[in-house]
Amino acid sequence: MEETTIEIVKSSGEKAKFSIQKLRGSLKHSGADDALVEQIVGTVRDELYQGISTREIYNRAFALLKKSKSVFASKYKLKKAIYELGPTGFPFERFVAAILEYSGYKTEVGKIMQGICVSHEIDVFAEKNGSASIVECKFHGEEGRNCNVKVPLYIHSRYRDVKQQWEKSKHKTKKLDRGGVVTNTRFTKDAIQYSNCVGLNLLSWDFPKDNGLKDRIDRLGLYPITVSQLLTNREKQFLLSRDVVLCRQLAKDKFYMDHLGISETRKKKILSEIELICST
Known part of the structure; x- marks a missing residue:
């Protein structure tokens, strides 16, 4: 039944x-x-x-x-693994940048940009095909905390401030035409309604439908290293502190494993698990 x-x-x-x-x-x-x-x-x-x-x-x-x-368990724990990227939120910004890079964007994390009124530290600055976007990342370390309408209101005001200054700088060859917010939780209905009205891009765990964070991760195979069942929390934090946020990065740059102080046997087991996650 x-x-x-x-x-x-x-x-x-x-x-x-x-x-x-x-x-x-x-x-x-x-x-x-x-x-x-x-x-x-x-x-x-x-x-x-x-x-x-x-x-x-x-x-x-x-x-x-x-x-x-x-x-299978590693991939099933994806949502929990993203919470484990905390507590500062910076690894989540690196994670979002990595997802954008695998979609063809050139990114910069923590870029200082001047607005008409004040300067702003932008979580992720992304460029592709002659246009630029600024993306703010709202990371929550616990479930049940959704992004309400105050978040896009605040982010859109920052975007407009930066955009006005950008358009005054005639030497800029790229067009700044997008602002966006990415969260590992969800947006409220008001947040989505407001963002649709002002043209702010939103990306959350399951929004847009069939193209949310979980869908993109699965489609591109961009799993965070925190999905690993074999790496300890200390080892995960060590790798994250060196900007290794994706299983793909670890599979490609195996030398990071040499700094974990683990046996060759365990190293092989971890790499085998990581490569399996990336390939399935």
């Missing part, structure tokens, strides 16, 4: 009807085949009870995936 009357409690404290389709979709995103997906869905469904939290459901599905194949 696909329908269920079970009510679950989200991280925000909100109650909602449990969706088997959502669970099935998130499991498929991990790369698990249909048989394994249905097996896990069946097990989780049998263990549901009224008022179960989304965290409990996630933990159970994650444990079942990990038992079957570690790489």
Whole structure:
């Protein structure tokens, strides 16, 4: 039976009807085949009870995936792995820049740009095909904290200040024509409505539909190193401090592993896991 009357409690404290389709979709995103997906869905469904939290459901599905194949569990924990990029938010900015670079943009993180009124530190400055964009990254280290309308209001005012100064500088050969906000959580309806009205680009975990952060990561295979099941938290933080935010970066620049002070055997296991994540 696909329908269920079970009510679950989200991280925000909100109650909602449990969706088997959502669970099935998130499991498929991990790369698990249909048989394994249905097996896990069946097990989780049998263990549901009224008022179960989304965290409990996630933990159970994650444990079942990990038992079957570690790489599936790594991809399934993507959302949690992005929270682990914190606490400063800077690795998230590097992560967003990396995603843009793999989409053909040339990027600069933490660029100081002069506005008409004041100077601004821009999280990510991106250029492509003769046009430039400024992107602000709003990182939240915990679930349930969404971006309300105040965020795009603030970012759009900064964008306009920078744009006015940019247009006064006649030596500029590129056109500054886009401002945007990227968050690892979600935007409220008012935030989306306002941004659509003023032409501000938004990117969140699941917005725009079918082209949100999770979709782009899956499509491009740009998984953060925090998805790894084998790297310790200390090792992840060491790599992040050296601007290694993607599994692809670590697979390409293996010399970073030499600075972790680990055995050759463990190094090979970690690289094998990382390459598997990048290739599937």
